Amino acid sequence: MSGVQIPAEFDLPQTLDCGQAFRWRPTPEDSETWCGAAYGRYLTLRRVGNQLELDCSQGDMDGVWRAYFDLSEDYARIRGELSDLSPVLKEAAEFAPGIRILRQEPWEALCSFIMSQNNNISRIKGLVNNFCRMFGGKIPGTDMRSFPGPETVAALSLEDLEPLRSGYRAPYILDAARKVVEGEIDLQRIVREPTGYGREELRKIKGVGPKVAECALLYGFHKTECFPMDVWMKRAMAQLLPGMAPEDFGPNAGLAQQYIFHYSRRHPELFL
DNA sequence: AACCAGGGTGATG
DNA sequence: CATCACCATGGT
Numbered sequence: 001m002s003g004v005q006i007p008a009e010f011d012l013p014q015t016l017d018c019g020q021a022f023r024w025r026p027t028p029e030d031s032e033t034w035c036g037a038a039y040g041r042y043l044t045l046r047r048v049g050n051q052l053e054l055d056c057s058q059g060d061m062d063g064v065w066r067a068y069f070d071l072s073e074d075y076a077r078i079r080g081e082l083s084d085l086s087p088v089l090k091e092a093a094e095f096a097p098g099i100r101i102l103r104q105e106p107w108e109a110l111c112s113f114i115m116s117q118n119n120n121i122s123r124i125k126g127l128v129n130n131f132c133r134m135f136g137g138k139i140p141g142t143d144m145r146s147f148p149g150p151e152t153v154a155a156l157s158l159e160d161l162e163p164l165r166s167g168y169r170a171p172y173i174l175d176a177a178r179k180v181v182e183g184e185i186d187l188q189r190i191v192r193e194p195t196g197y198g199r200e201e202l203r204k205i206k207g208v209g210p211k212v213a214e215c216a217l218l219y220g221f222h223k224t225e226c227f228p229m230d231v232w233m234k235r236a237m238a239q240l241l242p243g244m245a246p247e248d249f250g251p252n253a254g255l256a257q258q259y260i261f262h263y264s265r266r267h268p269e270l271f272l
Numbered sequence: 273a274a275c276c277a278g279g280g281t282g283a284t285g
Numbered sequence: 286c287a288t289c290a291c292c293a294t295g296g297t
Contacts, residue, residue: 019278113278120277123295167293172280209280230278261278 002061006052009075011098012045018262019121020219021102022112022128023147035144037132039064039105042142070100070222078252082259085249088240089256092263099258102219106187107180108147109220110202113212114172127166134164153177172207179205187221195223218254227253235271236264 012034016024024036033046041064045054054065066072079097083090115131116124128147135152136145154177161170179185185205190198198221202213211228218226227246229237237244240260249256264270 116277117279118277118292119279119294120296123277126295165294167295168280168291169293207280211279215278228278231276232278265278 002054002056002058002065003048003051004054004061004066004071006047006050007071007075009079009097010052010069010100011096012047014096014098014262015069015100015102018096018099018258019265020215020258021104022121022125023132037139037144037146038068038108040137040139040146042139042144067103070103073100075100075255078255082249082252082256085256086241086244089249089259092240092259093256095266096259096262099255099262101222101224101254101258103222104220105147106191106216106220107150110187110205110208110216111147111150111153111173111176113215113219114176114205114207115166115169116215117169117207117209117212127164130164131166135160150177150180154181169207172205175206176208190217191221195225198223218257224254225249225251227257230261232264233257233261236260239270240264 016034016036021036021038023038024034027033027035027044030046033044035042035044037043041056041060043054043056043065045052047053054061056065079093083093112124112128115127119127132145132147135148135156137148137152139146153173156174156177158170158174161173164170166173180187185201190201195217198217199213202208202216203210208216211230214226214228217223218228227249229246237260246253246257
C-alpha cells in the first residue's frame with residue numbers, strides 16, 4: 001500500500017469517469033474505491049481524508065502511478081490561469097476542480113479513441129473492456145487483462161475482431177496497429193516532437209480524423225494544448241463560449257476542454 | 273421506428 | 286474549402 005498527500009485538485013470520479021479513460025470503475029464492494037488497469041498493471045485506489053491510497057508497491061508508485069495521475073503538475077495554478085480567461089470557464093472549472101489530465105499510454109489512447117468515433121461513452125467503455133478481455137494479456141493476481149499491444153493487434157484479422165462488434169471501426173483498429181508495428185508511425189517520436197508532427201502522423205491512420213487525433217494527443221501523448229471538438233463541445237462552445245476558439249485557451253487548452261466537456265454533460269438542460 | 277452517440281471517408285459543389 | 290450520404294452497432 002502506497003499513500004501520498006493528495007493534491008488539492010484531485011477528485012477520483014471527476015478524473016476517472018470524465019470520458020478521457022475507459023477502464024476505471026468503482027469497485028462493487030465500495031463505490032469510493034476505484035479499480036482499473038494501465039501500463040500492464042492492475043490498481044485499486046481511494047481517497048482517505050487528505051491522503052490518496054494506492055494498492056501498489058512503492059516502486060510502481062514512483063515508476064508508474066505518480067506520472068499516470070500527473071501528480072507533479074500544479075493544477076491549482078493552471079485552473080487559476082484558465083479561470084482568468086473567461087467567467088464561464090471559471091464557473092465550469094469550479095464545478096469540477098478535481099479533473100486532471102491522465103498520462104495514458106500512447107497506443108491505448110490512440111486505439112481507444114479510434115473505437116470511440118460516433119459512439120456513446122457507455123458503449124465505448126464496453127468495447128474497450130471487451131477488447132482487453134478478448135486480446136489482452138493476463139495481469140497476475142487478478143482477473144483483469146492489460147490493453148493489448150500493437151504487436152498483438154496487428155496479428156489479428158477482421159474475423160478475429162468480429163465478435164467485438166466494433167462495426168466499421170474494426171479495419172481502422174487493424175490499420176493503426178499495422179502502421180505502428182511496421183514503424184510507419186513512430187509513437188515515441190510523437191511524444192518528443194511538437195504537437196503539429198503528431199497531428200500529421202496520426203491522421204495517416206484510416207479512421208483517424210481531427211477529433212480522434214486531438215484526443216489521442218491530449219490523453220496519450222500529453223500534448224496539453226490539444227482541444228478535442230466533439231458534438232458536445234461544438235454545442236457547448238456555441239452556447240457557453242461563443243466567439244472563443246481552441247487557440248484562445250493557450251498551452252493548457254486540453255484541461256479547459258475537460259472542464260467545459262464535463263460541465264456540459266452534467267448540465268444537459270442547457271442545450272434544449 | 274426514428275434518432276443519437278467524445279466522427280471519418282469519399283464524392284460532389 | 287463546405288456540405289452530405291453513408292458507414293455498424295446498441296441504446297432510447
